[in-house]
Amino acid sequence: xxxxxxxxxxxxxxxxxxxxxxxxxxxxxxxxxxxxxxxxxxxxxxxxxxxxxxxxxxxxxxxxxxxxxxxxxxxxxxxxxxxxxxxxxxxxxxxxxxxxxxxxxxxxxxxxxxxxxxxxxxxxxxxxxxxxxxxxxxxxxxxxxxxxxxxxxxxxxxxxxxxxxxxxxxxxxxxxxxxxxxxxxxxxxxxxxxxxxxxxxxxxxxxxxxxxxxxxxxxxxxxxxxxxxxxxxxxxxxxxxxxxxxxxxxxxxxx
Amino acid sequence: xxxxxxxxxxxxxxxxxxxxxxxxxxxxxxxxxxxxxxxxxxxxxxxxxxxxxxxxxxxxxxxxxxxxxxxxxxxxxxxxxxxxxxxxxxxxxxxxxxxxxxxxxxxxxxxxxxxxxxxxxxxxxxxxxxxxxxxxxxxxxxxxxxxxxxxxxxxxxxxxxxxxxxxxxxxxxxxxxxxxxxxxxxxxxxxxxxxxxxxxxxxxxxxxxxxxxxxxxxxxxxxxxxxxxxxxxxxxxxxxxxxxxxxxxxxxxxxxxxxxxxxxxxxxxxxxxxxxxxxxxxxxxxxxxxxxxxxx
Numbered sequence: 216x217x218x219x220x221x222x223x224x225x226x227x228x229x230x231x232x233x234x235x236x237x238x239x240x241x242x243x244x245x246x247x248x249x250x251x252x253x254x255x256x257x258x259x260x261x262x263x264x265x266x267x268x269x270x271x272x273x274x275x276x277x278x279x280x281x282x283x284x285x286x287x288x289x290x291x292x293x294x295x296x297x298x299x300x301x302x303x304x305x306x307x308x309x310x311x312x313x314x315x316x317x318x319x320x321x322x323x324x325x326x327x328x329x330x331x332x333x334x335x336x337x338x339x340x341x342x343x344x345x346x347x348x349x350x351x352x353x354x355x356x357x358x359x360x361x362x363x364x365x366x367x368x369x370x371x372x373x374x375x376x377x378x379x380x381x382x383x384x385x386x387x388x389x390x391x392x393x394x395x396x397x398x399x400x401x402x403x404x405x406x407x408x409x410x411x412x413x414x415x416x417x418x419x420x421x422x423x424x425x426x427x428x429x430x431x432x433x434x435x436x437x438x439x440x441x442x443x444x445x446x447x448x449x450x451x452x453x454x455x456x457x458x459x460x461x462x463x464x465x466x467x468x469x470x
Numbered sequence: 471x472x473x474x475x476x477x478x479x480x481x482x483x484x485x486x487x488x489x490x491x492x493x494x495x496x497x498x499x500x501x502x503x504x505x506x507x508x509x510x511x512x513x514x515x516x517x518x519x520x521x522x523x524x525x526x527x528x529x530x531x532x533x534x535x536x537x538x539x540x541x542x543x544x545x546x547x548x549x550x551x552x553x554x555x556x557x558x559x560x561x562x563x564x565x566x567x568x569x570x571x572x573x574x575x576x577x578x579x580x581x582x583x584x585x586x587x588x589x590x591x592x593x594x595x596x597x598x599x600x601x602x603x604x605x606x607x608x609x610x611x612x613x614x615x616x617x618x619x620x621x622x623x624x625x626x627x628x629x630x631x632x633x634x635x636x637x638x639x640x641x642x643x644x645x646x647x648x649x650x651x652x653x654x655x656x657x658x659x660x661x662x663x664x665x666x667x668x669x670x671x672x673x674x675x676x677x678x679x680x681x682x683x684x685x686x687x688x689x690x691x692x693x694x695x696x697x698x699x700x701x702x703x704x705x706x707x708x709x710x711x712x713x714x715x716x717x718x719x720x721x722x723x724x725x726x727x728x729x730x731x732x733x734x735x736x737x738x739x740x741x742x743x744x745x746x747x748x749x750x751x752x753x754x755x756x757x758x759x760x761x762x763x764x765x766x
Binding site: 229232235238239240242243245246304305308309311312314315316317318319320321322464465467468 | 518521522523524525540541542545546548549550551552555556557558559560561562565568569570572573574618
């Protein structure tokens with residue numbers, strides 16, 4: 216046989232190749248795992264000051280009203296949107312980089328998905344712990360609510376964790392699928408995608424309005440509860456994950 | 471010799487444009503290839519096809535005997551350094567050095583460190599903040615230190631100064647001598663790399679114009695200089711690659727000459743001079759342009 220002077224390296228194990236992509240995403244941990252917490256901490260600080268101000272200027276009756284009113288502040292919703300952006304960046308920027316490192320599209324997508332699951336777990340744990348602390352301290356001693364919000368709350372902390380986990384997964388894979396549309400078809404893909412999405416939403420609203428089924432829609436959310444809705448979201452999450460995979464398999468790293 | 475890359479009837483179209491037009495060639499193991507051509511000739515597209523970053527419209531590509539598309543076994547032995555490489559947001563030079571060994575098995579971290587020092591690259595700077603030349607040196611370092619059996623450099627030194635380019639040529643030759651591998655280098659600084667190249671592929675408008683050993687190419691043309699009438703008599707019916715003249719003087723580039731023909735030229739009072747690889751390629755690609763314009 217021909218003598219080869221260059222050593223052809225044996226192909227690495229498939230799992231190892233996939234996990235290397237996961238590691239690649241987490242090479243720079245700060246923007247992925249630290250920065251969001253710093254922002255969350257700052258939002259918490261601002262909220263805390265506001266609760267403290269309200270407490271300071273109202274009588275007990277007013278304070279009780281305020282507690283009622285503070286059950287939904289949306290202050291922690293930023294972190295879910297941030298993860299959507301993380302997902303978009305991971306696919307849009309790391310995809311051409313990983314291909315430059317001679318990674319297959321398949322390994323890239325699977326490794327990226329592992330990263331999404333790991334980060335979902337990481338942030339779900341943090342959010343659950345904070346929600347637990349918020350309950351234990353009766354709203355940080357001021358009746359405030361930031362991690363534990365109305366509708367979204369379940370008494371069982373384990374279930375609360377599952378709820379957070381499913382929500383994070385939803386945002387990660389929606390972000391991944393959207394970015395995959397961009398990577399595959401660039402700006403034109405985005406125009407068509409958002410046009411279809413808009414029509415779809417308007418269509419559904421029209422459908423619910425004409426059939427006068429808004430009460431049923433409300434009832435569906437009420438009966439399923441947050442956990443039920445979160446479980447239903449898994450179908451959307453799975454659909455997005457699959458769509459992202461199929462699109463990335465045909466995508467090219469263009470400029 | 472072992473063929474590392476085998477391409478047959480390869481075509482890639484973007485709309486009505488044939489970026490790569492029915493191309494066939496092979497690349498042999500452990501040689502340095504120059505992929506030369508003008509801007510937009512199809513060099514980058516060809517490299518993207520060979521590295522499975524893009525999909526062919528027609529034709530077949532075999533890299534290490536297999537179709538490279540989504541084949542980890544093949545791609546693990548390939549490194550593609552391109553001028554327009556994107557990096558993740560907030561990535562610093564050190565992050566590139568940290569992650570590269572996970573993907574390139576022959577990665578030599580010590581060598582990479584030395585190269586960072588040679589190119590005076592700040593390890594803690596964000597990729598986004600690097601100058602054009604520094605960005606190019608990141609690619610060059612990855613391409614060299616990865617020691618992939620098949621390495622592509624697509625215009626690797628945009629913005630690099632002359633000193634840094636010389637470092638690149640020197641390191642490439644040194645490392646190639648110690649760790650033989652197949653290198654495909656695309657560039658338009660042809661004269662700078664002409665001593666490096668062992669084989670030349672010239673591409674123009676998506677077609678391969680020349681696929682030849684570099685030595686043969688260098689000896690394949692001669693310029694004849696002298697009095698116009700003497701030059702014309704000597705050139706006779708030979709194929710003329712290029713012609714220029716001032717007043718009664720003419721300078722004509724023709725094909726290779728035998729020793730006998732050289733003596734004949736000397737006797738006629740003509741001067742013969744070698745043609746550089748760059749001049750030769752400029753003339754070859756210009757000719758095809760003229761033909762193209764005439765036929766259009």
